Amino acid sequence: MTRLFAAGLAALMLAGFATPVDAEPRFAPIPQAVVADPARDPAHPADMAVFTVPTGGVRVNAMMYLASGDRPHPTMLMLHGFPGNETNIDLMQAVRRAGWNVMRINYRGSWGSPGKFSFAGSRADGEAALAFLRDPANVAKYRIDPSRIVVAGHSMGGFMAADAVAADPKAAGAILIDAWDIGKQKADLVDPTKRKAALEGLRENTPPLAGTSAELLAREIETTSAKLDLEALSARIADRPLLLIGAEHAGAPTTRKLAAAARQAQNSPKGTLTEAYMDTDHSFSDSRIALEAEVIRWLGQFDPASAKVGTPGIPLKAAYDETNPFARIIRGELPIFKVYEDDQVLAFMDYAPAEPGHVLVISKTSKARNLLEISPQDLSRLMAVAARVGQAQVDGLGVAGFTIVQNNGVGQSVPHLHIHVIPRVAGKPLMFVENAKGDPKEIEATAAKIRGAMK
Numbered sequence: 524m525t526r527l528f529a530a531g532l533a534a535l536m537l538a539g540f541a542t543p544v545d546a547e548p549r550f551a552p553i554p555q556a557v558v559a560d561p562a563r564d565p566a567h568p569a570d571m572a573v574f575t576v577p578t579g580g581v582r583v584n585a586m587m588y589l590a591s592g593d594r595p596h597p598t599m600l601m602l603h604g605f606p607g608n609e610t611n612i613d614l615m616q617a618v619r620r621a622g623w624n625v626m627r628i629n630y631r632g633s634w635g636s637p638g639k640f641s642f643a644g645s646r647a648d649g650e651a652a653l654a655f656l657r658d659p660a661n662v663a664k665y666r667i668d669p670s671r672i673v674v675a676g677h678s679m680g681g682f683m684a685a686d687a688v689a690a691d692p693k694a695a696g697a698i699l700i701d702a703w704d705i706g707k708q709k710a711d712l713v714d715p716t717k718r719k720a721a722l723e724g725l726r727e728n729t730p731p732l733a734g735t736s737a738e739l740l741a742r743e744i745e746t747t748s749a750k751l752d753l754e755a756l757s758a759r760i761a762d763r764p765l766l767l768i769g770a771e772h773a774g775a776p777t778t779r780k781l782a783a784a785a786r787q788a789q790n791s792p793k794g795t796l797t798e799a800y801m802d803t804d805h806s807f808s809d810s811r812i813a814l815e816a817e818v819i820r821w822l823g824q825f826d827p828a829s830a831k832v833g834t835p836g837i838p839l840k841a842a843y844d845e846t847n848p849f850a851r852i853i854r855g856e857l858p859i860f861k862v863y864e865d866d867q868v869l870a871f872m873d874y875a876p877a878e879p880g881h882v883l884v885i886s887k888t889s890k891a892r893n894l895l896e897i898s899p900q901d902l903s904r905l906m907a908v909a910a911r912v913g914q915a916q917v918d919g920l921g922v923a924g925f926t927i928v929q930n931n932g933v934g935q936s937v938p939h940l941h942i943h944v945i946p947r948v949a950g951k952p953l954m955f956v957e958n959a960k961g962d963p964k965e966i967e968a969t970a971a972k973i974r975g976a977m978k
């Protein structure tokens with residue numbers, strides 16, 4: 524994947540831990556929302572709403588993934604392609620996990636929505652969907668923050684997203700994913716050597732569409748190509764944050780042209796342009812995780828919490844901090860569920876387990892912050908206890924195995940060397956993210972089982 528940042532804010536937001544702010548991080552961080560579920564909010568759980576949106580005399584099918592929590596949520600409208608076989612639901616779910624509401628419509632005449640499909644109709648439907656999100660009744664009902672509504676679209680939806688954002692000066696920004704510059708299709712349609720293939724390209728996409736045909740759509744492109752010019756639209760929305768993502772094996776050349784048009788038109792300090800190009804096809808078949816990460820990192824400029832990274836860190840080198848939680852635990856200042864203790868080593872339950880039964884093993888005598896500072900003697904004492912804890916997890920909890928994790932700098936939050944001993948359920952992946960705190964009663968009961976099995 525190649526990445527380019529044309530403007531300051533995005534580069535600043537994306538500058539990773541310990542990276543100079545003006546440099547692109549060598550490895551862009553993967554936001555936690557891409558790989559981990561948030562804790563359920565029992566009072567305001569994540570939910571799904573289904574409804575219809577009035578547009579052009581019909582009501583088109585629509586739904587919204589509602590984020591959990593009672594704060595007003597930033598909200599993303601996701602507009603699908605032509606006809607929309609690639610639903611991008613994984614992207615919508617990831618963005619919802621990041622704390623955003625995500626709404627989807629099916630344009631009139633597509634996928635069971637009433638009416639006749641056309642590009643003009645789809646434009647109006649995208650605009651109507653955005654107006655729906657702005658309606659004060661819907662703002663209250665779905666806990667929408669109207670100052671942070673972003674419109675995203677894939678392929679033809681990229682065009683519709685740009686159109687909707689151009690029509691609404693209050694829309695916060697746009698995401699165009701391998702967008703289709705529909706108007707440019709005219710060149711192929713009027714070229715006798717290319718017309719047949721261009722018509723076939725339209726025809727193979729019409730089965731889920733009602734009230735139209737390849738010929739009708741071709742005529743619409745030929746007669747209204749100026750209105751379907753995405754370069755012009757990209758320039759119009761360059762006054763706001765814009766994320767352009769191109770697929771190298773499909774529409775990347777188009778995306779580069781859109782970027783050039785937007786860059787030339789940039790006339791506002793708010794108009795930041797972010798470009799990313801991925802080594803994949805039009806459906807991002809090889810780059811789903813990269814796509815989600817790119818979108819969520821970019822959304823972080825509107826809501827920093829949503830782009831939270833699961834594995835931040837602390838400096839590798841620093842003086843030992845006597846107030847760190849594990850120093851306090853050793854001094855008996857913080858409560859723990861103890862699994863094992865001798866004159867040098869203490870093993871206790873992690874209060875936010877990656878898996879039930881997660882134990883931390885620390886030295887009571889060494890002030891090593893990480894593996895680079897500990898003596899081989901102290902380390903061997905720790906590892907010997909870690910192995911016994913692992914065996915006790917297998918014996919006491921009935922798990923198939925265990926994994927040892929030890930973070931240094933990146934991924935480390937407590938500056939006192941500690942060995943994670945994590946029970947493993949066969950086939951269940953281990954997530955390296957910040958976990959929610961567990962139920963103390965359950966942790967205590969699990970601790971008793973491990974303690975009882977310690978040899």
Ligand code: AMP
Nearest residue numbers: 848857872873874875930934935936937
């Ligand atoms: P690391 O991110 O590798 O530094 O791991 C630190 C671990 O310590 C995390 O898994 C935290 O959940 C855990 N932790 C931090 N404070 C406490 C505490 N007071 N009691 C139990 N576990 C803790």
